[in-house]
Amino acid sequence: MGFFSYLRSTVLSKVVMAITGAIIVLYVIVHTAGNLLIYLGRDTLNSYSAFLHSLGPILWIIRIILIVSAILHIITSIKLKFENWRSKPTKYAVKNYLKAKFTSRTMIWTGLMILAFVIYHLLHFTIRVTNPQHYYPEFYQPHNAVSSVILERFDVYRMVVLGFQNPLISIVYIIGVITVGFHLDHAIQSMFQTLGYNQKHYFPTIQKCSTGIAIIIALCLVSIPISVMLGFVGGGI
Amino acid sequence: MKLTLHIWRQKNSSEKGHFETYQLDNVIEDMSFLEMLDVLNEKLVLEGKEPIAFDHDCREGICGACSLTINGIPHGPEKATTTCQLHMRKFKDGDEIWIEPFRAKAFPVIKDLIVDRSAFDRIIQAGGFISVNTGQAPEANSILVPKQNAEKAMDAAQCIGCGACVAACPNGSAMLFVSAKVAHFAYLPQGQPERKLRVLKMVEQMQKEGFGNCSNMYECEAACPKEISVRNIALMFRDYLKASCSEEKLELVENE
Numbered sequence: 397m398g399f400f401s402y403l404r405s406t407v408l409s410k411v412v413m414a415i416t417g418a419i420i421v422l423y424v425i426v427h428t429a430g431n432l433l434i435y436l437g438r439d440t441l442n443s444y445s446a447f448l449h450s451l452g453p454i455l456w457i458i459r460i461i462l463i464v465s466a467i468l469h470i471i472t473s474i475k476l477k478f479e480n481w482r483s484k485p486t487k488y489a490v491k492n493y494l495k496a497k498f499t500s501r502t503m504i505w506t507g508l509m510i511l512a513f514v515i516y517h518l519l520h521f522t523i524r525v526t527n528p529q530h531y532y533p534e535f536y537q538p539h540n541a542v543s544s545v546i547l548e549r550f551d552v553y554r555m556v557v558l559g560f561q562n563p564l565i566s567i568v569y570i571i572g573v574i575t576v577g578f579h580l581d582h583a584i585q586s587m588f589q590t591l592g593y594n595q596k597h598y599f600p601t602i603q604k605c606s607t608g609i610a611i612i613i614a615l616c617l618v619s620i621p622i623s624v625m626l627g628f629v630g631g632g633i
Numbered sequence: 634m635k636l637t638l639h640i641w642r643q644k645n646s647s648e649k650g651h652f653e654t655y656q657l658d659n660v661i662e663d664m665s666f667l668e669m670l671d672v673l674n675e676k677l678v679l680e681g682k683e684p685i686a687f688d689h690d691c692r693e694g695i696c697g698a699c700s701l702t703i704n705g706i707p708h709g710p711e712k713a714t715t716t717c718q719l720h721m722r723k724f725k726d727g728d729e730i731w732i733e734p735f736r737a738k739a740f741p742v743i744k745d746l747i748v749d750r751s752a753f754d755r756i757i758q759a760g761g762f763i764s765v766n767t768g769q770a771p772e773a774n775s776i777l778v779p780k781q782n783a784e785k786a787m788d789a790a791q792c793i794g795c796g797a798c799v800a801a802c803p804n805g806s807a808m809l810f811v812s813a814k815v816a817h818f819a820y821l822p823q824g825q826p827e828r829k830l831r832v833l834k835m836v837e838q839m840q841k842e843g844f845g846n847c848s849n850m851y852e853c854e855a856a857c858p859k860e861i862s863v864r865n866i867a868l869m870f871r872d873y874l875k876a877s878c879s880e881e882k883l884e885l886v887e888n889e
C-alpha cells in the first residue's frame with residue numbers, strides 16, 4: 397500500500413483530514429479576500445487576475461498542492477465514513493443529540509456538495525467551458541487615446557458579472573458557498589482538536605472563531621452574486 | 634405516576650429484536666430508574682412473562698455496569714448521572730419513555746438491554762502493565778507528582794468504563810474511553826516507561842474491535858456520566874503521533 401497505508405490508522409487518517417483541510421481552508425480564505433477585489437472595480441480585479449496568471453510555475457505549484465490535498469481529503473473522508481457507518485449498524489429509534497451539531501453530523505454531505513460545486517466552478521471560471529460567450533479580453537480605453545487598444549489580459553470582471561446576471565448561476569453559487577460555510581463551521585475547530593491543540597484556556601475561543609470565520613467567508617462570497625444581481629456591481633456591462 | 638414504556642426486547646444476539654410497550658401505574662418519584670424497571674419486572678414475573686434483562690451492579694454510580702439509552706440519550710437526560718443514579722422525579726406523570734440498549738457494532742446485544750462490553754476489557758489488556766514494584770506501599774514522597782498533573786490524571790481515572798461514550802457517538806467510536814485510560818497514566822510519572830507502547834497498542838486494539846473513528850462531534854463528552862473531557866482525546870492524538878515516530882513503533886512493526 398505504501399503511502400496510503402496511513403489509511404489503516406484511525407489517528408493518522410484524521411491527521412491527514414486535518415492537514416489537507418487546513419491547506420484548503422487557508423486557500424479558501426485567500427481566495428475569498430481576492431474575490432472581494434471585485435468591489436474595487438474592473439481594473440483592480442483584472443490586474444489581480446493578471447498578476448496571478450503571471451506567476452506561471454508558482455501558480456501551478458499551488459494548484460498541484462491543492463489538488464493533491466483535495467484528493468487525499470476526499471479519499472480519506474470516504475474511508476472514514478464507510479467505517480463509521482459499519483461501526484453503528486443499528487440506529488436508535490429515538491435519538492437526542494446533546495452536543496453534535498447539524499453541521500458536524502453532515503460533514504460528508506456538505507463535503508460532497510462542495511465537491512460538485514467546485515467541479516462546476518472550475519468548469520465555469522477556470523477552464524471556461526460552460527459559458528464560452530462570457531469570455532473576452534479586456535478592451536482598455538486610455539484616457540486621451542483616439543482608438544481603443546486591446547490589452548493582453550482577460551476580462552475577469554466582465555465574465556463574473558455576465559455569469560452572475562444569470563439568476564440560475566447565481567443560485568448555484570449561493571448554495572455552494574453557504575455549504576462551504578456549514579462545512580467550515582465544524583471543520584476549523586475540528587482540525588485543532590485532531591492535531592492535539594485543545595486546552596481549556598483557548599479552545600472555547602477557537603470554537604467561536606470557527607463559526608465566526610465560516611459565517612464571514614460565506615457572507616463575503618454570497619454578497620458577490622447578490623450585488624451583481626441587484627446591479628450594485630457591473631451595472632454598466 | 635403513570636408511564637408508557639417502549640422497551641427493546643431481544644431473545645439473544647442472533648435474533649432480531651423489537652420494541653414492546655408496557656404501562657406502569659405505580660411509579661414513585663423517589664425510585665431510581667433501575668428500581669422502576671425492577672417494579673416492572675416483578676409485575677411481568679407475576680403475569681408469568683419473561684422479565685426484562687438489564688445490566689446493573691453497584692447502583693451507586695461507580696461501577697459502570699448499568700447502561701440503557703433512555704429517550705435517545707445514554708444514561709438518560711440527567712447530566713453527569715448514571716442510569717442507576719437517575720431518579721424518576723426527572724420524569725413527569727404520563728411520560729412516554731423509549732429504552733434501548735447501547736448501540737454499536739462492537740457492543741453486540743446479548744439479551745434485551747444487555748450488551749457485551751468485553752471489547753473494553755481487551756483494550757485495557759492490550760494496554761499492558763506499568764512498571765511499579767509490588768510489595769509494601771512506597772514512601773509517599775519518593776515520586777513527586779505535580780498537583781495539576783495529579784488532578785488531570787484523577788479526572789481521567791474517573792472513567793468507569795460504562796461505554797456511554799460509544800453508545801452516544803454517531804460513529805460508535807471508543808475514543809473517549811480509550812483516551813481516558815491513556816491520559817490517566819500519561820499524566821503520572823509511573824506511566825512514563827510504557828507510555829508510547831501503551832497508546833499504540835490500545836489504539837490498535839480499539840480498531841480491531843470495530844469501533845468507529847472520531848469525527849470530533851463531542852457527543853461522547855456530553856453523554857459521559859463522569860464528564861470525561863475530549864481534551865483527553867487531543868492528548869491521545871498527540872501521544873499517538875509521537876509514538877508513531879518512536880523506536881517503540883519500530884519494535885511493534887518488527888515483532889509482527
Ligand code: HEM
Pocket residue numbers: 410413414416417418420421424469470473474476477503504505506507508510511576579582583584586587588590591846847848849
Ligand atoms: C472548500 C473545501 C473544503 C475544505 C476547506 C474542507 C476542510 C475540512 C477540514 C478543515 C476538516 C476537519 C478535519 C478534522 O476533522 O480534523 C474537514 C473535515 C471533513 N471533510 Fe472537508 N473540506 C473541504 C471539502 C470537502 C469535500 C469536497 C469533501 C468530500 C467528500 C469533504 C469531506 C469531509 C468530511 C467527511 C470531513 C469529516 C471527517 C471526519 O472527521 O470524520 N470535505 N474538512
Ligand code: SF4
Pocket residue numbers: 791792793794795796797798799809810813856857858859860861
Ligand atoms: S469515558 Fe465516560 S462514557 Fe466513556 S466509558 Fe468512561 S465513564 Fe463511560
Ligand code: FES
Pocket residue numbers: 688689690691692693694695696697698699715716717718
Ligand atoms: S450500577 Fe454501578 S454505575 Fe450504575
